[in-house]
Amino acid sequence: MNYTPLSEGLRNILKTRNVTYKDIAAKLEMSESGVKKMLTANDISYNKLNAILEMLDLKIDDVVSIAPKPYKKLTEEQERFFEKNPKHFNFFIQLHHHKMKAERLKKANNKLSKEKITKFLEDLERINVLKTIDGDIHSLLEEGFQASEKFNERFRVQYDVLIKSLVGIKNGEWKSWMFEGLGTFSLSQKSALELRNEMQALxxxxxxxxxxxxxxxxxxxxxxTGTLFLNVPLKIQDLFPVI
Structure with a gap:
């Protein structure tokens, strides 16, 4: 396990609970400077970590759950490329949605040619956001990514697409029990109700x-964070069009 994000999560908990290095030093019979060094190092012994967790009445899973994720940051080159070629960014988002399967993306965008897909993939590989190995596509940003505020504003989803769909539903223009957002499901009424119950449990x-x-x-x-679940006939290609 990578201890660096774990230690950061642990320090956040200490700060929230107003537990000082001096408090921990007394518990572990160490010097205050030794505790500080231990909690900012690249590793920690199991016994000392366990003693701190007992002191805080926590389990290791509690700390792991809030440890920061290793998100990568888009390079300036990658941001400039996507700003100049927004369809490539949409293609990349769709590709993630379709589990890095180009054939699924093609099926969802039946007017998109194989030649265009090949060009998208070559360009995205050139700027190091994905890699093709033995015919399989692998994202190099699988764990997520961060970008500048300017970039985030540029590529914020246009919610007028969603609003138009909501207006259509209000006017009785929706035609199925399909729940669609960043996932697409064609379900029986029974399954749709089960999905609703699962969402409530979530x-x-x-x-x-x-x-x-x-x-x-x-x-x-x-x-x-606010969450809204809706039965809206929206597809990923509506939000992130590539054609």
Whole structure:
């Protein structure tokens, strides 16, 4: 396990609970400077980590769950390329949605030629956001990525697409039980109801997690997040068009 993000998560918890290095030093019978060095190093002994967790009444999974993810940052070159070629960015987002399967993306965009797909893939490989190995496509940003504020503003999803769909539903123009967003499902009424129940269970789970993370995080580390589940006939290609 990479200890660096784990230690950062642990330090956030200490800060939130107002637990000082001096408190931990007393518990572990160490010097305060030794504790500081230990909590900012690249590794820690299991016994000392376990002692700190016991002191905080936590399990290792609690710390792992809030450890920062190793998101990569888009390079200036990658941002400039996507800004100049927005269809390539949409293609990349769709490719992730379709599990890096070009044939699935082609099926969802039946007017997109194989030649154009090949060109997209070659360009994206050239700027190092994906790699093709033995015919399989692998994302080099699989764990997610960060970008500049300017870039985020440039590629923020145009919500007028969603609003138009909501207006259509209000006017009775929707035609199925299909739940679509960043996933596409064709379901029977029974399955659609099961999906709704699963979504409610997911909301309940994250509501409980929210209460827990309020106790583990400094308030400045928290992001106020709202979630809305809708039966909206939207497809990934509507939000991120490549043709």
């Amino acid at each position: 909301l309940d789970e994250f509501s409980a997690r929210s209460e827990r993370e309020k106790k583990l995080h400094d308030p400045k580390e928290l992001v106020n």
